[in-house]
Amino acid sequence: MLELTELSLSVCIDSQWVEAVAAVSLSLEPGRVLGLVGESGCGKSMTAQAILRLGEYQGVIKTHGDIALDGQSLFEISDEALRRMRGGRVAMIFQEPMTALNPVFSVGSQLIEVIRLHLQLNKKQARERAIMLLHDVGMQQPEQLIKQYPNALSGGMRQRVLIAMAMAADPDYIIADEPTTALDVSVQKRIIALLLNLQKRRKLGLLLVTHDFGLVAEMCDDVAVMYAGQIVESGPVKAIFDAPAHPYTRALMGCRPEVSEAGELMPVITGQVPPPGRWPEGCHFAPRCSLADAACKRPVLSDAWSQGEHRARCLHVLDAVL
Ligand SMILES: Nc1ncnc2c1ncn2[C@@H]1O[C@H](COP(=O)(O)OP(=O)(O)O)[C@@H](O)[C@H]1O
Numbered sequence: 585m586l587e588l589t590e591l592s593l594s595v596c597i598d599s600q601w602v603e604a605v606a607a608v609s610l611s612l613e614p615g616r617v618l619g620l621v622g623e624s625g626c627g628k629s630m631t632a633q634a635i636l637r638l639g640e641y642q643g644v645i646k647t648h649g650d651i652a653l654d655g656q657s658l659f660e661i662s663d664e665a666l667r668r669m670r671g672g673r674v675a676m677i678f679q680e681p682m683t684a685l686n687p688v689f690s691v692g693s694q695l696i697e698v699i700r701l702h703l704q705l706n707k708k709q710a711r712e713r714a715i716m717l718l719h720d721v722g723m724q725q726p727e728q729l730i731k732q733y734p735n736a737l738s739g740g741m742r743q744r745v746l747i748a749m750a751m752a753a754d755p756d757y758i759i760a761d762e763p764t765t766a767l768d769v770s771v772q773k774r775i776i777a778l779l780l781n782l783q784k785r786r787k788l789g790l791l792l793v794t795h796d797f798g799l800v801a802e803m804c805d806d807v808a809v810m811y812a813g814q815i816v817e818s819g820p821v822k823a824i825f826d827a828p829a830h831p832y833t834r835a836l837m838g839c840r841p842e843v844s845e846a847g848e849l850m851p852v853i854t855g856q857v858p859p860p861g862r863w864p865e866g867c868h869f870a871p872r873c874s875l876a877d878a879a880c881k882r883p884v885l886s887d888a889w890s891q892g893e894h895r896a897r898c899l900h901v902l903d904a905v906l
């Protein structure tokens with residue numbers, strides 16, 4: 585089990601440390617898909633990267649809480665264990681494949697390098713595994729493909745290569761940060777189908793970061809909705825789709841990029857996500873919320889409203905649902 589417990593992260597903006605992720609708790613089990621949803625700038629990527637402790641390279645520091653894999657804190661393991669964990673037990677798929685692929689090395693050599701980093705295989709065995717992995721992610725003629733360079737591939741093919749790389753050492757968990765955002769809609773569908781297929785076959789725990797509620801409905805078992813550094817609603821996907829509780833979730837679900845009959849894009853929520861350092865006191869969403877009142881100016885607990893596993897950080901859920 586992969587567990588984030590009240591994880592808080594800070595970044596330095598204009599020489600001030602400010603909180604960017606505030607006491608986020610999430611848990612993910614093998615075989616399940618957890619969607620982390622929210623608009624751009626809510627702290628989803630920072631949370632996802634913290635799991636591999638990658639944010640530290642970009643000046644993100646942990647100020648509170650913990651991340652544990654099978655009960656072992658990832659902040660207390662050795663550098664060697666951390667290196668083995670990354671890719672070995674938990675792998676990441678990034679939004680933009682070109683940033684994760686090196687243009688000067690062939691697809692095969694990059695894949696073989698990842699394989700040999702984690703598995704005790706000689707070059708020939710690693711090459712065979714690379715071909716098998718590429719075949720597994722739906723690539724035709726993998727023997728030819730391993731000789732090619734990333735620039736020669738389409739966006740969809742690159743993303744398949746990255747998925748193959750993520751699968752290189754048979755991880756238990758995959759963190760996929762907007763894995764299809766940069767792709768055409770038809771390619772997106774195929775990549776999502778591939779990810780789901782691998783997830784089911786290998787019983788992976790998948791954390792899917794996205795701003796697309798349509799994807800969540802298609803893929804996830806559980807959902808956590810993030811707004812301005814906080815989880816504002818969480819629960820089983822069915823509960824959230826049947827009765828979204830938080831006004832932010834309700835707004836997000838109404839503003840999927842859908843086209844109306846008149847051919848216009850549907851309206852988005854007005855206003856913007858406040859950046860770290862500019863969060864309002866109390867409910868972070870209050871300035872954009874039509875239900876907000878004086879009570880929302882004080883901090884709201886993550887389970888201010890709950891029904892079984894379904895929780896919402898909101899004082900006005902009943903008003904919203906009625
Ligand atoms: N390394 C960093 N230093 C300072 N601010 C950052 C850093 N990374 C992200 N941020 C800011 O933190 C907020 C959350 O970012 P991010 O996690 O990328 O959001 P999301 O993935 O939900 O779009 C944004 O306002 C972003 O500008």
Ligand SMILES: [Mg+2]
Pocket residue numbers: 625628629630761
């Ligand atoms: Mg992001």
